[in-house]
Amino acid sequence: MTDELDLLREANPVSADSGPWRDRPLDGRAELLLRRLPSRDRRRRTVRRRAVWSLGAAAAATVVALALTVSGTGSSPAVAAPRPLPLVAHASRADVPLADIVRRTRAAAEESPGKSERGSHFQSWALGMKSGEDAVTLPRESLTRWNADGSGSTLEVATDPRHPGRPVIEDGPPPRTVHDGKVLSEDHYPPGIYGANQSYFEDPPAGASALRTYLAVWSPGADRDPVELLSAIQSFLRVWTPGPRQRADIVTLLSGIEGMRPAGKVTDRLGREGQGFRFTGTPGSRYLIVLDPDDGRVLDVEETVTEDDPEYRVKAGDVMSYTAYMS
Structure with missing residues (x-):
């Protein structure tokens, strides 16, 4: 929950000087900031760009690649x-x-x-x-x-x-x-x-x-x-x-x-x-x-x-x- 609260505070969709906020819809800026939260969270979890996978993803890909074979007799792994x-x-x-x-x-x-x-x-x-x-x-x-x-x-x-x-x-x-x-x-x-x-x-x-x-x-x-x-x-x-x-x-x-x-x-x-x-x-x-x-x-x-x-x-x-x- 802490991570989510930190993201919400950082986005600050309704600032202290934006006037009374109760019982009214968010304005365009607030909507935009809130929609960005999932993407910003994904960016925080990105350790290295350029297709460097996490160990878990690489291991999963290895399992799939080893399991993927060409149809027919005497097939060999596509990896x-x-x-x-x-x-x-x-x-x-x-x-x-x-x-x-x-x-x-x-x-x-x-x-x-x-x-x-x-x-x-x-x-x-x-x-x-x-x-x-x-x-x-x-x-x-x-x-x-x-x-x-x-x-x-x-x-x-x-x-x-x-x-x-x-x-x-x-x-x-x-x-x-x-x-x-x-x-x-x-x-x-x-x-x-x-x-x-x-x-x-x-x-x-x-x-x-x-x-x-x-x-x-x-x-x-x-x-x-x-x-x-x-x-x-x-x-x-x-x-x-x-x-x-x-x-x-x-x-x-x-x-x-x-x-x-x-x-x-x-x-x-x-x-x-x-x-x-x-x-x-x-x-x-x-x-x-x-x-x-x-x-x-x-x-x-x-x-x-x-x-x-x-x-x-x-x-x-x-x-x-x-x-x-x-x-």
Whole structure:
């Protein structure tokens, strides 16, 4: 209870000079501060950034990876598979500048604003590290869908890393697993939930500035730090599938990140062609963001190491994590 009280006091949603507070709703500032509390609490518990897992998480990943085998006789554990190679970008005269993608997405949004949909479908991979030991890998595919009555389901499957990019979940009513994979979790939600137990449960607003503020409610720092902003966009895309308007807003936010540089054309792990942009974040890490040059969809976000780290047995150029958004 002490931790919760400390967080509430620090947030100070209703200050001493804000006038009588009884029997009246909180104002906008107070609502914003209260909503930030869960995210701030999560930040306090983050010991090390850049996908360095806790001992418990690493141990759990090891168990899953050891249990995940390829179907058929004589199968072997998927944990023995090599780490993925970084995506390769090829610069050419046909590259589409980020400013042009912004203009395209803005024009498309004005013509047909559309609507963002709750739910997402993505593949992800992360390098779990523990000092002095070989890294643990756990590739996953996740599908979340919501119905008109607020009911929904989430299916998460551990995939075989020897077949990167091969979908293991078939979207449909209901979703089902295909190919090799081990179900990590499968949850069903009753009507009326609509993801209220998730971050970003409210409908996203229109406008890049408003979207940045919305993201910062759940990811404090996203309104001022480019690394936090990029992290918040990734988290948002795990909850929502943006419509044209939100895609335009996301691309606009990315275009405003200082240091975002064109990288060239990229064929991602799902065989899709996109336009790559690089961004050097915190010292020792670099991001590659792959966009669909026609509609501005974020196809992939990949983080690589730029410096050797003998303690965690990683070398410059190693992939730290990647996410491929499929919906």
